Amino acid sequence: MSFASRKNRKYSSSRNSRRRALRGLAGLALAPIAGPMLGFTAHEARAQAQIQPIRFGLQNTFTGAAAVVWARQKIYERRGLKVEAFKFADGRGVRDAMLAGKVDFGTMNLTPFFVGSSAGNFTLIAFVLLGGDTVGVAARKGIEKISDLKGKNVSITVGSTTGPVFVHQVGPRLGLKEGEYRIVNLQPADQPAALAAGSVDAYAGPEPYLTITERSGIGKVLIRFGPYDANPTCLVVNTSFLNKHPETVLAFLRSWLDGVEYWGKNREGVVEALLGMYREGGHDLQPELVAQMASLPKVVPDITPELIEYMKGQAGILHKAGQLKNLPEWDKVIRPDLLEKARAMA
Incomplete structure (x- = not known):
């Protein structure tokens, strides 16, 4: 199912219709200032024009709860983003769709991220939640x-x-x-x-x-597991998409920060979205149970030095056990600077 929505906005100005040429000139004169009139600077207007449609793969489970809420409540519409969301049973499904080029952004746990990033395909741009x-x-x-x-x-x-x-x-x-x-x-x-x-x-x-x-x-x-393991859910972009469309990645992250704020301030909307997910999957859970569950994760997107060291440790364990062939090039596949830049622009 697509969560994407499209809005067509038409701007028109009414001028004296006696002369068609004058009306055309008026339209040309107004075009350069349309961005500032709408609250955009010329630079922002150009950046907005570069924003690409977004194909987003999410874990349709509680592991991806914050992403489920962001998509189902269409938080992205606030910033005019065009998003098509694809639901997967787990992070491995998201990983495989990203590797196949079917989605651009995705949510997944650490193991699928390590597999994709060790080949240089994925870049971590934020966390969905800490789900210990x-x-x-x-x-x-x-x-x-x-x-x-x-x-x-x-x-x-x-x-x-x-x-x-x-x-x-x-x-x-x-x-x-x-x-x-x-x-x-x-x-x-x-x-x-x-x-x-x-x-x-x-x-x-x-x-x-x-x-x-x-x-x-x-x-x-x-x-x-909270006292023993952070259990983060990763927010990941295909590295090739990031290289080609950095403005879109920043726009996505600004919207993601809107979703983090929504989670903290709109518990009723959070529960509504999660109930919808479970009922579509055949689970008729009670609202109070879902509200109790929604209090468990920490919805914080920041990639902190402590979490980076934690991730390196987890990858090392898998590598030593023979479950991860190669370790990622950490400086290339983890980009906390992008979220910081998006927050400064928000």
Whole structure:
């Protein structure tokens, strides 16, 4: 489904119609000052004319919640952007569409970003959110702590970001080493049912499944990853698009900052957009549950030095484990300066 909208504006001036030539000259005289009359400087008007249509790939999940709200509430219309949004089940789908040239911008977790950026294809321009508290471990009754999972069946989603974080970081820090439990590979949507059926004893997964598991009485949330892992969702642009259309990237980021502000000030609109996403996917969640979930992520776009070091550490873990062939050239694929410039222009 396209979230794109198009607005055609027509500007006309009424002049004495006795002479067609005079009317044409009047139109020519007014054209150069149309930008300033609308609040644009001549430079801004030229920049606006360079803005390209945007093809945006988003994770249609809670992992991409801020992007879902930005797209569904059409925040981009405030700045006259033409956006076509494409929905994907996860960040890997977004990554593949970007690599195929089908979308220009996208949201994804760290692992898909590392894969694309290590080949020089992707540039990080902001974060969608920090979702450490939106992922965690849920377990059946009788299991009280992570170390109780020794010898048990634990589901992760192989190829996701959540799985390696649990296996390599959170589990060992809480007394559960890799190899001390059996890994069961399941998609997040299948994890609560597997827990209810007893085929797994716990799972590491995202919202809304953690909250659904707890509220339905299937199990309880043992931990959330927030204290151990930032779990950022990345806002990425194809590097070739950035090189060709830098003005469009800055315009996109200015609109993105509008979306960050909207998230903080319009909780009712946030919940409305997320409810729409879930209902389209066949999940009839209650507004109060979604409102509770919306309080979990930190919607902050800034690429800080601390987060850059965190990302390098995560990539190093994957590289050492043989899950990432090459490390990205960090100075080329991370561009915090673009968000700073967009904020100064906003």
